[in-house]
Amino acid sequence: MEQRVIDTLRRVFELNGFIGIETRAVEQGSSLLKKGETSKEIYLLSRLQEVGHESDTPIEDRLGLHFDLTVPLSRYVVEHSGALAFPFKRWQIQKVWRGERPQEGRFREFVQADIDVVGNGDLPAHYEVEVPLVMVSALEELRTFGLPKATVHANNRKLSEGFYRGLGLSDIEGVLREIDKLDKVGADEVARLLVETCGANVAQARACLALAELTAANGAELAERFDALCESQGISRDSDAYTLAREGLDTLAMIVDEAAKIRPGSVIADLKIARGLDYYTGSVYETFLDGADSLGSICSGGRYDNLATQGSKRYPGVGLSIGLSRLVSYMLHTAGAHASRVSPAVVLVAVWNEADRAQSNAIANALRVRGIAADVAPKAAKLGKQIKYADRLGIPYVWFPAQAAQGDEENGETAGDEVRDIMSGEQQSADIKSWEPDTVYARQTVSLKA
Amino acid sequence: MEQRVIDTLRRVFELNGFIGIETRAVEQGSSLLKKGETSKEIYLLSRLQEVGHESDTPIEDRLGLHFDLTVPLSRYVVEHSGALAFPFKRWQIQKVWRGERPQEGRFREFVQADIDVVGNGDLPAHYEVEVPLVMVSALEELRTFGLPKATVHANNRKLSEGFYRGLGLSDIEGVLREIDKLDKVGADEVARLLVETCGANVAQARACLALAELTAANGAELAERFDALCESQGISRDSDAYTLAREGLDTLAMIVDEAAKIRPGSVIADLKIARGLDYYTGSVYETFLDGADSLGSICSGGRYDNLATQGSKRYPGVGLSIGLSRLVSYMLHTAGAHASRVSPAVVLVAVWNEADRAQSNAIANALRVRGIAADVAPKAAKLGKQIKYADRLGIPYVWFPAQAAQGDEENGETAGDEVRDIMSGEQQSADIKSWEPDTVYARQTVSLKA
Numbered sequence: 008m009e010q011r012v013i014d015t016l017r018r019v020f021e022l023n024g025f026i027g028i029e030t031r032a033v034e035q036g037s038s039l040l041k042k043g044e045t046s047k048e049i050y051l052l053s054r055l056q057e058v059g060h061e062s063d064t065p066i067e068d069r070l071g072l073h074f075d076l077t078v079p080l081s082r083y084v085v086e087h088s089g090a091l092a093f094p095f096k097r098w099q100i101q102k103v104w105r106g107e108r109p110q111e112g113r114f115r116e117f118v119q120a121d122i123d124v125v126g127n128g129d130l131p132a133h134y135e136v137e138v139p140l141v142m143v144s145a146l147e148e149l150r151t152f153g154l155p156k157a158t159v160h161a162n163n164r165k166l167s168e169g170f171y172r173g174l175g176l177s178d179i180e181g182v183l184r185e186i187d188k189l190d191k192v193g194a195d196e197v198a199r200l201l202v203e204t205c206g207a208n209v210a211q212a213r214a215c216l217a218l219a220e221l222t223a224a225n226g227a228e229l230a231e232r233f234d235a236l237c238e239s240q241g242i243s244r245d246s247d248a249y250t251l252a253r254e255g256l257d258t259l260a261m262i263v264d265e266a267a268k269i270r271p272g273s274v275i276a277d278l279k280i281a282r283g284l285d286y287y288t289g290s291v292y293e294t295f296l297d298g299a300d301s302l303g304s305i306c307s308g309g310r311y312d313n314l315a316t317q318g319s320k321r322y323p324g325v326g327l328s329i330g331l332s333r334l335v336s337y338m339l340h341t342a343g344a345h346a347s348r349v350s351p352a353v354v355l356v357a358v359w360n361e362a363d364r365a366q367s368n369a370i371a372n373a374l375r376v377r378g379i380a381a382d383v384a385p386k387a388a389k390l391g392k393q394i395k396y397a398d399r400l401g402i403p404y405v406w407f408p409a410q411a412a413q414g415d416e417e418n419g420e421t422a423g424d425e426v427r428d429i430m431s432g433e434q435q436s437a438d439i440k441s442w443e444p445d446t447v448y449a450r451q452t453v454s455l456k457a
Numbered sequence: 458m459e460q461r462v463i464d465t466l467r468r469v470f471e472l473n474g475f476i477g478i479e480t481r482a483v484e485q486g487s488s489l490l491k492k493g494e495t496s497k498e499i500y501l502l503s504r505l506q507e508v509g510h511e512s513d514t515p516i517e518d519r520l521g522l523h524f525d526l527t528v529p530l531s532r533y534v535v536e537h538s539g540a541l542a543f544p545f546k547r548w549q550i551q552k553v554w555r556g557e558r559p560q561e562g563r564f565r566e567f568v569q570a571d572i573d574v575v576g577n578g579d580l581p582a583h584y585e586v587e588v589p590l591v592m593v594s595a596l597e598e599l600r601t602f603g604l605p606k607a608t609v610h611a612n613n614r615k616l617s618e619g620f621y622r623g624l625g626l627s628d629i630e631g632v633l634r635e636i637d638k639l640d641k642v643g644a645d646e647v648a649r650l651l652v653e654t655c656g657a658n659v660a661q662a663r664a665c666l667a668l669a670e671l672t673a674a675n676g677a678e679l680a681e682r683f684d685a686l687c688e689s690q691g692i693s694r695d696s697d698a699y700t701l702a703r704e705g706l707d708t709l710a711m712i713v714d715e716a717a718k719i720r721p722g723s724v725i726a727d728l729k730i731a732r733g734l735d736y737y738t739g740s741v742y743e744t745f746l747d748g749a750d751s752l753g754s755i756c757s758g759g760r761y762d763n764l765a766t767q768g769s770k771r772y773p774g775v776g777l778s779i780g781l782s783r784l785v786s787y788m789l790h791t792a793g794a795h796a797s798r799v800s801p802a803v804v805l806v807a808v809w810n811e812a813d814r815a816q817s818n819a820i821a822n823a824l825r826v827r828g829i830a831a832d833v834a835p836k837a838a839k840l841g842k843q844i845k846y847a848d849r850l851g852i853p854y855v856w857f858p859a860q861a862a863q864g865d866e867e868n869g870e871t872a873g874d875e876v877r878d879i880m881s882g883e884q885q886s887a888d889i890k891s892w893e894p895d896t897v898y899a900r901q902t903v904s905l906k907a
Contacts, residue, residue, distance in 0.1 A: 010477060022825040024802035024832030024852075027460060031566050032482070032552065048504055052522070053511065054556045055499040061511045072502070092799075092849035094835045102482065106504040116481050131836060133814060268815065269822070349542070352474035364583060365718065372719070375472040382474030385544045386581060399542035402474075 009118065009335045012149060013100055016120050016329075019145040020098035025122055028097050030079035032104075037067040038078055048106030048115075049074055072104040076121040076328065081315040084125050084322050093127035094134065100331070117333070123326030125314055130323040135290045135310055136262040136274070142294070142306055142327045143273040152338055155297040157305070159266075159327075160277035162291050163259045164309070166233075167281070169252025170218050173242035174211045180285060181205040186219050187281035194220075214240050219279035225267065226260025229276055258290060288312040292327055299341070305334050350400035352382035353444045354426070357407050360387045366408050370424070373439040374406075381406075398429055404444055405429060406437070459568065459785045462599060463550055466570050466779075469595040470548035475572055478547050480529035482554075487517040488528055498556030498565075499524055522554040526571040526778065531765040534575050534772050543577035543772075544584065550781070567783070573776030575764055580773040585740045585760055586712040586724070592744070592756055592777045593723040602788055605747040607755070609716075609777075610727035612741050613709045614759070616683075617731070619702025620668050623692035624661045630735060631655040636669050637731035644670075664690050669729035675717065676710030679726055708740060738762040742777055749791070755784050800850035802832035803894045804876070807857050810837045816858050820874070823889040824856075831856075848879055854894055855879060856887070 017027065039049050050072045053061045061069075073079050076099045084095065100120040122141060124134045139159045146157040167186075168179050176182055185200045192200075194216050201212035217236060223229035233256055234244075242249050259276055266274035282291040289310035296305060308327035315322040354374060356367040364387070371381040382402060384393040397405050409423030426437040428445075467477065489499050500522045503511040511519075523529050526549045534545065550570045572591060574584045589609045596607040617636075618629050626632055635650045642650075644666050651662035667686060673679035683706055684694075692699050709726055716724035732741040739760035746755060758777030765772040804824060806817040814837070821831040832852060834843040847855050859873025876887040878895075 009479075021801035022828070022830045023821075024800055024805075024830060026800050026850075029459075032554075033566065048506070050502045051505060051508065052500045052502060052556075055501060055516070055521075058501065058516060059512045061503065062509045066505070066508060071505075092846060096800075096832070104482075106502075116483065126835075133811075134835075137818075137833075265815075269818070350474055350476050350546075351471035355474075361583075365715075368587075368719070371473075378472070380472045380474060382546070383587075385576075385584075396542055400476075 008152075008339060009331070012152065012331065012335055012338075013118070013120070015148050015152075016100065016145050016331075017098065019141065019148055020122055023096075023141045023144075025096045025098040025141070028080075028083060028099050029101060030073070030076075030083055030099070032072055032102065033070045034073050034078055034082060035067070036065075036069045036071050038082055039071045039074065040067065041078070050104050050106050074103055074105050076101060076103065076119050077123075077314070077326070080121070080123060080125070080324075080326075081322075084315045085317045088127070088317060088320070088322075093125065094130060095125045096122070097125070098122045118331040118335075120329040120331045121326060123308075123314075123324050125322050125324040127322060128320065130310075130325065132258055132261065133265075134325050135258060136265040138308075138325050138327060139262070139274050139292050140266060140269060142329070143270060146294070146306070146329075149338075154334075154338055155299060157294050157296050158272065159274040159292050159294045159306075160280050161259060161262050161274055162276070162278055162280035163255030164287050164289055164291060165255030166252050166259060166278070167218070167255070169248045169250070169255060170237070170242070171215065173237065173246060173248035173252065174207075174214050174240060176205065176207055176211055176215075178205045182207070182215060183281040186215060186279055189216075189219055189279050221278050223263075223276060226264040229260050229263065230256060255289065262290065282307065282309055286311045286313065288323075290325065294327075296337075299337065302333075302337055305329060305337075350382060350402050352380045352400070352402045354379065354381050354404040354406050355393070355397040355400070355402045356381060356383045357390065357393045357405055358384045358387040359408065359410060363387075363408065370406060370408055370439055374442075377440075379442075379444065394427070394429060403429055407434075458602075458789060459781070462602065462781065462785055462788075463568070463570070465598050465602075466550065466595050466781075467548065469591065469598055470572055473546075473591045473594075475546045475548040475591070478530075478533060478549050479551060480523075480526075480533055480549070482522055482552065483520045484523050484528055484532060485517070486515075486519045486521050488532055489521045489524065490517065491528070500554050500556050524553055524555050526551060526553065526569050527573075527764070527776070530571070530573060530575070530774075530776075531772075534765045535767045538577070538767060538770070538772075543575065544580060545575045546572070547575070548572045568781040568785075570779040570781045571776060573758075573764075573774050575772050575774040577772060578770065580760075580775065582708055582711065583715075584775050585708060586715040588758075588775050588777060589712075589724050589742050590716060590719060592779070593720060596744070596756070596779075599788070604784075604788055605749060607744050607746050608722065609724040609742050609744045609756075610730050611709060611712050611724055612726070612728055612730035612732075613705030614732075614737050614739055614741060615705030616702050616709060616728070617668070617705070619698045619700070619705060620687070620692070621665065623687065623696060623698035623702065624657075624664050624690060626655065626657055626661055626665075628655045632657070632665060633731040636665060636729060639666075639669055639729050671728050673713075673726060676714040679710050679713065680706060705739065712740065732757065732759055736761045736763065738773075740775065744777070749787065752783075752787055755779060755787075800832060800852050802830045802850070802852045804829065804831050804854040804856050805843065805847040805850075805852045806831060806833045807840065807843045807855055808834045808837040809858065809860060813837075813858065820856060820858055820889055824892075827890075829892075829894065844877070844879065853879055857884075 052070045103117055103119050105115045122138060124138055143157060143159055167183065171179055171182050182201060182205050185197050185205060189197050198212040198216060201207040201215055202209060221232055221236060223232055237249060262274060263276050280291055280293050287309040291309035292307060293304035294306035296302060306327055306329040310325040312323040313321060314324035356371045358364050358367045367383050371383050374381040384396065394405055405427045407425045424437050425434050426442060427434040502520045553567055553569050555565045572588060574588055593607060593609055617633060621629055621632050632651060632655050635647050635655060639647050648662040648666060651657040651665055652659060671682055671686060673682055687699060712724060713726050730741055730743050737759040741759035742757060743754035744756035746752060756777050756779040760775040762773040763771060764774035806821045808814050808817045817833050821833050824831040834846060844855055855877045857875045874887050875884050876892060877884040
């Protein structure tokens with residue numbers, strides 16, 4: 008299941024010209040701590056031989072497991088900047104690790120699927136609409152597995168920051184943090200928190216909420232309503248704050264309008280999207296599934312003008328990241344997708360007796376050459392036992408090799424092979440050169456997971 | 458490159474009914490140490506918050522990264538024994554980690570590709586020939602990437618042990634360890650080591666070498682020559698030692714003869730294969746590539762009757778493991794395979810000016826719908842710059858959208874698109890509905906690696 012989802016995403020990313028990279032699971036402590044993520048549960052490594060002396064090495068010089076795919080991308084870009092063609096479009100699907108308290112008995116290992124476009128010095132704004140559109144088209148492909156429709160909600164940091172500054176607020180991070188709670192705790196509580204923790208007065212708090220709740224059908228309407236809100240709050244069009252906000256607004260309006268042309272309804276403006284992480288500098292995105300409010304955002308990201316730096320060089324980036332393990336778990340448990348088959352084999356070739364195993368092997372090999380996954384019964388057990396084995400593995404067909412009848416052998420004919428559909432019990436004669444399984448069965452291949 | 462190799466192996470494994478599993482990267486210290494691999498460089502984990510207190514937890518209770526895929530398989534089988542259908546055939550392709558001294562500045566992370574068949578209580582001997590044959594057919598598929606022909610060399614632990622015991626030797630592990638050095642240090646040195654470290658006299662040492670050098674064209678000849686060797690060494694056919702050796706010999710003869718029928722020359726008897734690891738209890742395998750002696754064995758394994766135990770239950774297994782990172786590195790650097798393309802895109806759609814970007818995007822999307830991976834130029838730069846960008850990414854074609862000519866637009870025609878083959882410089886008119894890239898270019902998709 009997860010493997011099929013990964014294959015699908017990869018195909019879409021590559022169709023769009025994204026380059027696959029794989030980085031080592033381990034980064035230097037200094038890189039892992041750079042984002043200031045000391046609150047994160049990072050796993051550090053120590054060699055068996057070092058036990059008891061781990062603390063001799065400062066954390067910065069130790070190795071740790073990456074907790075996202077952005078830290079490795081940042082290192083990768085700097086390390087290979089000479090060899091890369093910029094803008095560098097990359098996809099990366101790998102495990103990441105985040106620790107939990109050991110008493111909870113759990114080790115948290117997830118798969119993330121990221122796409123980013125990284126520029127050298129500058130990065131054209133059109134990627135801020137193209138990257139979410141690629142992600143949406145990838146999620147669209149997952150609807151065949153039962154995933155509901157996904158919508159990217161976009162906002163812009165500059166828009167929010169400019170507006171808050173225009174109101175006279177200075178704790179921008181704080182305001183973003185509280186606005187981020189809007190869906191969870193409601194408007195009244197957020198207003199209270201803005202007053203209590205961010206130094207806002209009641210009017211400022213209400214204005215922040217008014218911005219968060221502003222909606223529009225298109226870019227022009229968005230600009231119009233935003234300008235009206237600024238006017239009502241006395242934010243002058245000549246102010247630096249308005250200029251900053253307007254820069255963000257123009258990008259957001261462009262994103263909404265361009266996306267509407269290509270894939271209507273896929274990317275919408277949502278001015279309450281805040282994204283707590285302080286490295287975003289422009290567009291921010293969260294992605295929601297129809298009818299899955301409790302799941303929250305399944306795919307987030309944004310633009311960060313300082314993904315990496317190297318001396319005076321700056322590498323801005325824009326990207327989105329899917330929490331894939333969580334999404335697959337949702338698809339399996341809630342969205343109706345199911346892991347119906349265990350074995351990839353479509354057919355189990357029965358073995359009448361061990362002396363005839365070679366005949367069964369030959370049949371299986373002939374089917375494999377034709378691309379039909381086949382297994383051979385482990386033992387020449389009673390037929391019922393062989394069928395039960397296939398059934399437990401979810402193999403839909405059992406193949407019965409022709410039993411040698413003196414006459415047939417002399418004629419050199421191989422007639423007599425039969426195939427049983429386990430579900431229906433139907434049994435028909437079949438030819439290894441032409442038999443085809445029902446395509447629905449044949450397509451299902453499922454991996455166990457642990 | 459590595460991704461394509463993985464895809465190929467996976468396809469062959471699944472065609473043969475092997476079930477893909479993926480296990481977490483982390484296992485309990487107690488599991489990791491079970492094989493007695495304290496000499497291995499195992500990486501233990503500690504949470505950032507635990508730094509300085511790591512040693513409060515005994516190693517057995519700590520977590521560590523798996524150093525192979527056998528330890529996780531063993532745990533997996535015990536944990537899921539109630540839900541699995543046995544014999545359980547599984548493939549697993551994942552990273553494993555082995556530490557190196559940090560002063561060497563390297564962190565060793567490899568990909569391994571394993572297949573195993575695990576029985577519950579018993580495991581039929583026919584898997585001892587089927588498993589190496591599946592591996593050989595998978596390696597055979599890699600010949601399209603330039604891999605030379607692979608041959609599995611098989612031996613049997615019981616055969617060696619019975620013979621050594623028949624000679625009167627008791628340090629079986631020691632003898633196997635020295636015999637394993639035969640290709641590296643030569644017969645005289647091994648004879649000297651057998652006398653010096655394993656308590657053998659000169660005649661016994663020579664007999665061990667005679668066994669290692671015994672070859673045969675088929676199972677019957679193997680048995681005949683082995684019996685002659687036993688007779689010359691005074692090993693009685695009534696002895697327990699001969700009975701043990703003969704049990705191993707019969708399995709080995711079966712393997713060689715069965716393999717010869719299905720895939721001649723793919724699996725041969727090689728009585729000097731020793732495999733140092735003490736958990737093998739029957740067949741042992743190593744795999745060599747034609748003309749790549751210095752590379753050594755690229756794929757090893759064997760039968761181990763105690764892969765896992767659970768109370769009085771025993772789970773015997775037989776499996777082989779490819780060191781994939783090492784193999785891919787060999788293929789890239791020595792065997793002539795090359796990563797010729799960087800971007801998966803086959804075509805870069807040029808952009809005449811930013812106002813026309815939507816037109817270029819539409820062309821790219823139309824190609825993608827037809828399965829043709831397409832990228833769009835990052836900027837409406839000078840044409841030479843756009844072509845250079847494609848060239849640096851290894852994208853073989855550049856698409857020039859028709860430049861709007863008043864007349865054409867009024868006719869509603871889209872004629873005028875052209876495609877340039879970067880290598881030849883040839884430029885031709887092309888239609889997004891029917892254009893196809895040269896299939897050789899289209900098939901090459903390559904991943905960067907770090």
